[in-house]
Amino acid sequence: MLAEDVNSLVAVWGAMIGVCLAAALLNLGLWLRRRDRSGLHFLLVGIVAPAVACVGYIEIRLMTLQSPGEGMMLLRWAYPFVVVAAVGAALFVHVHLGTGRLWLLGAAVAARAAILVANFASDGNIHYLAATSLHTVPLLGARVTMMGGLIPNPWAALLPLASLAFVVYVADASARLWRVGDANQRRRTAVVGGSLALTVAFSGTVTALKQYGILEWPYVVTPAFLFFVVAVGYELAAEVLRTAELSERLQANQVQLGLAERRLHMATEAAGVGIWEWDGAREEFHLSARALKVLGLEPPETVASARFFDRIAAEDRAALRQAIERVGTDEAELNADARVRDRDGGLRWVTLRGSVVRDLAATAPPLRGVLADVTDRREADERLSVIAMASPIGVIMVKRSGLIVFANPKAEAVFGYDAGELTGKSIDLLLPQALRDRHASHRGAFFAAGGVRAMREGQDVLGVRKDGGEVVVDISLVQVHLHDEPVVLASVIDQRWRRDTERELARQRDELAHLSRAALLGELSGSLAHELNQPLTAILSNAQAAQQLAVQGRLAPALLDEILADVVSDTRRAGEVIKRLRTLLRRGQSVMERVDLDAIVLEVLRLMSSDLINRRVTVRTEFAPGVPAVLGDRIQLQQVVLNLLLNACEAMANRAGACEVVVGTQVIPGNQARLYVIDEGPGIAPEKLGRVFEPFFTTKASGLGLGLPLCRTIIEHHGGTITASNNVTGGATFEFRLRPAPQQG
Amino acid sequence: MAAGPTVFVVDDTASVRKAIERVLGAAGLQVASFDSARAFLDAYDPASDGCLVLDVKMPGMDGLELQDVLAARGCVLPIVFLTGHGDIPMSVQAMKLGAADFLTKPIDANRLLASIREAFEKCRLAREQRSARATIEDRLASLTAREREVLEHLIGGKLNKQVAFDLGTVEKTIKVHRARVMQKMQVRSVAELVRLCEAAGVKPAP
Numbered sequence: 001m002l003a004e005d006v007n008s009l010v011a012v013w014g015a016m017i018g019v020c021l022a023a024a025l026l027n028l029g030l031w032l033r034r035r036d037r038s039g040l041h042f043l044l045v046g047i048v049a050p051a052v053a054c055v056g057y058i059e060i061r062l063m064t065l066q067s068p069g070e071g072m073m074l075l076r077w078a079y080p081f082v083v084v085a086a087v088g089a090a091l092f093v094h095v096h097l098g099t100g101r102l103w104l105l106g107a108a109v110a111a112r113a114a115i116l117v118a119n120f121a122s123d124g125n126i127h128y129l130a131a132t133s134l135h136t137v138p139l140l141g142a143r144v145t146m147m148g149g150l151i152p153n154p155w156a157a158l159l160p161l162a163s164l165a166f167v168v169y170v171a172d173a174s175a176r177l178w179r180v181g182d183a184n185q186r187r188r189t190a191v192v193g194g195s196l197a198l199t200v201a202f203s204g205t206v207t208a209l210k211q212y213g214i215l216e217w218p219y220v221v222t223p224a225f226l227f228f229v230v231a232v233g234y235e236l237a238a239e240v241l242r243t244a245e246l247s248e249r250l251q252a253n254q255v256q257l258g259l260a261e262r263r264l265h266m267a268t269e270a271a272g273v274g275i276w277e278w279d280g281a282r283e284e285f286h287l288s289a290r291a292l293k294v295l296g297l298e299p300p301e302t303v304a305s306a307r308f309f310d311r312i313a314a315e316d317r318a319a320l321r322q323a324i325e326r327v328g329t330d331e332a333e334l335n336a337d338a339r340v341r342d343r344d345g346g347l348r349w350v351t352l353r354g355s356v357v358r359d360l361a362a363t364a365p366p367l368r369g370v371l372a373d374v375t376d377r378r379e380a381d382e383r384l385s386v387i388a389m390a391s392p393i394g395v396i397m398v399k400r401s402g403l404i405v406f407a408n409p410k411a412e413a414v415f416g417y418d419a420g421e422l423t424g425k426s427i428d429l430l431l432p433q434a435l436r437d438r439h440a441s442h443r444g445a446f447f448a449a450g451g452v453r454a455m456r457e458g459q460d461v462l463g464v465r466k467d468g469g470e471v472v473v474d475i476s477l478v479q480v481h482l483h484d485e486p487v488v489l490a491s492v493i494d495q496r497w498r499r500d501t502e503r504e505l506a507r508q509r510d511e512l513a514h515l516s517r518a519a520l521l522g523e524l525s526g527s528l529a530h531e532l533n534q535p536l537t538a539i540l541s542n543a544q545a546a547q548q549l550a551v552q553g554r555l556a557p558a559l560l561d562e563i564l565a566d567v568v569s570d571t572r573r574a575g576e577v578i579k580r581l582r583t584l585l586r587r588g589q590s591v592m593e594r595v596d597l598d599a600i601v602l603e604v605l606r607l608m609s610s611d612l613i614n615r616r617v618t619v620r621t622e623f624a625p626g627v628p629a630v631l632g633d634r635i636q637l638q639q640v641v642l643n644l645l646l647n648a649c650e651a652m653a654n655r656a657g658a659c660e661v662v663v664g665t666q667v668i669p670g671n672q673a674r675l676y677v678i679d680e681g682p683g684i685a686p687e688k689l690g691r692v693f694e695p696f697f698t699t700k701a702s703g704l705g706l707g708l709p710l711c712r713t714i715i716e717h718h719g720g721t722i723t724a725s726n727n728v729t730g731g732a733t734f735e736f737r738l739r740p741a742p743q744q745g
Numbered sequence: 746m747a748a749g750p751t752v753f754v755v756d757d758t759a760s761v762r763k764a765i766e767r768v769l770g771a772a773g774l775q776v777a778s779f780d781s782a783r784a785f786l787d788a789y790d791p792a793s794d795g796c797l798v799l800d801v802k803m804p805g806m807d808g809l810e811l812q813d814v815l816a817a818r819g820c821v822l823p824i825v826f827l828t829g830h831g832d833i834p835m836s837v838q839a840m841k842l843g844a845a846d847f848l849t850k851p852i853d854a855n856r857l858l859a860s861i862r863e864a865f866e867k868c869r870l871a872r873e874q875r876s877a878r879a880t881i882e883d884r885l886a887s888l889t890a891r892e893r894e895v896l897e898h899l900i901g902g903k904l905n906k907q908v909a910f911d912l913g914t915v916e917k918t919i920k921v922h923r924a925r926v927m928q929k930m931q932v933r934s935v936a937e938l939v940r941l942c943e944a945a946g947v948k949p950a951p
Contacts, residue, residue: 530802530829533850534758537827541764544854548771563767570760610829613804 195231651681
């Protein structure tokens, strides 16, 4: 026993062998779980590590040699393991870094193979041809055996070459990855390349120094390889750690994805939106529960295209299919509406939106999107559209820029345009030239202020028609938001139409007043005939008397003068009656002038005088001083007074004996004129008092019930009020109040 | 009032009144005109003859009312009504109450004169009738109460015997009364007596 105190070395080498074996077991175990290309580096480490362990064992034996022959034999058998470890490491670099040049790898492997051949072909081993003695050298506090009298093998010159080829290969692979790689790959390069450089540098240096007798050291390679094994162990552990991190992240992502999916589901459910996906290659649709429901389909979620399109109403089917297919090939956006026949046979509108989703894995990109039942919205749209289209009021929607977004048919008609012609034009087109320049700034101010307003309230606004003519309109503006953009909605009312209506109303009122006067005069016809007959009678009799006297030759010139004067006077009287009648019967527009109410009353009383006699009604007039003149239509006011007086007479028709009607005028506070007619009739039943001015409300046996309503119409047209009340002493009082006429001059 | 028939014109319209006065005057008629029914009544003399030309429509008392009043007073003046318009119910009422005519204004003078002449004739007849009746009434007034009773029985067509029975006396007495009645009434037969009594409005005893 030459070696001394080698126990500690055996312990150290044992530990290194243990490390290697543990690494081998671990990596082989990993390789067994991933026996594909991605697990190859585990297998390589699993091969390298036991080879290193074997070398370590041989190294221990070399430190405790009994004879030089034993050392020569051990060295010879150590080399195959070194080759396995070296080639394994090179392959590991190739697999792990993936950037090595194959020819460099081949060179390194070939050099090792050549050394291996030389190792077994030579006497002794690749290092020495023969050894003659044994001696001991100190190593780490122990004395270990070393062979002496060594004859170097000339083939040993190959050893540095093999190491060099290996180093070049690893350096090249590392450099290439370092240049192109990311941080992770650079780290990998540093660990693997660095550890191998250390390994080769250590073992190569030691071997070379020993070979030429410069360093007297035992054969020690294992610690060098240990660098590599530890580095690779660290590398693989880091990879495991990274994998664990990745899987954690993936899990988290999956949780996120699940949440996102649930949120999407909730959102789509809440919005009543279904999700669909079309696989054109398989002619299949994948539909969410909501989508199935909207289309009236039963689960499962995968539906053949034919079944899907069966649900679409026949008239929309071909168009939808075309749209979907076109989007599938053009990768555009799908935006289509189609009708779906529901279970009751009714049609529901469904809108489909979608686009192609590029998926790297899929060959035919599927079309994905959402669909929703929009029947209610479409119906609401249609209703609104019908309203806008049929509205008797013109509606124009204008953007801030003055661009007309929408104009309904009425608006187009008002301005003389054809359907759809205004849309897209500028609002300036409808404005008079004088307004165009200022309108943009008005518009800006209105958009800034918002709200509602009528344009130039109370005034007519001029617009320009397509034919260049002007049109008078009443325009109200309101600012609204359309797709988040402020727009102004203008309501346009054709004033000409309104004025026509007002004119027509006035005409009808005048016509009604005229007809009513005719009816009133009809009631008076008996007494009016009397009024006319009296002068006619006198005229006829005078004329015949004159004839008679002339025949008898008794006609004195003085008498003739007298008779003719009477005839003239009576003719005038008859003419006046006719004139009054014609005045009242005249039809036409009302003429407003300054009118004295007292004069009106007297005129009416003259007209009624015979009638009043007939009815045995006496009329007492009470004309208070200072009653202002009013602005009114003489004939219509006469008509009202006539009506009130006739009503008063009729109210007293059933009274025996003489009756009296009081008609009077007075001035009341506010300088208004009041005209009242008081009768002694039975009065008006309290419950009917409020209704006497209603049309067709009559207490008379014969009467249309239009007289008093017409009186009210006339008085209100004059800006006055008319009322009826019962007297404390019996009978009723009808009265109206009118504002004074403006002062003249 | 002046002798001879007079046309009394009542019309509230002065010009009409005046014109009618002229046309009647030209025809040589005597005319008196009044502006109201009341004015006429105030001046009315039952003895006057002629006729009344009366406007139907007048303030205060109208033509028809005046007709009523005059009828109540036993006036013999026939009335020619003048009216503005021929209201049939009104004219019927007036004619029933003895109106002589009903003329619609304006009136033709010839037509008016014709009506007035007719009315004058009617007035004359009425006067005669009235005087004849006055004679009969004078004779009736000369009868005693008993004779009047006998007369009423006689014109009832009763025999002396029945009259005697009714009056509780004998036939002989009745015969005497009867003779006196015939004598006082200046008739020769019962038939003549009956005619007179009828004209005078004497009712036979039941």
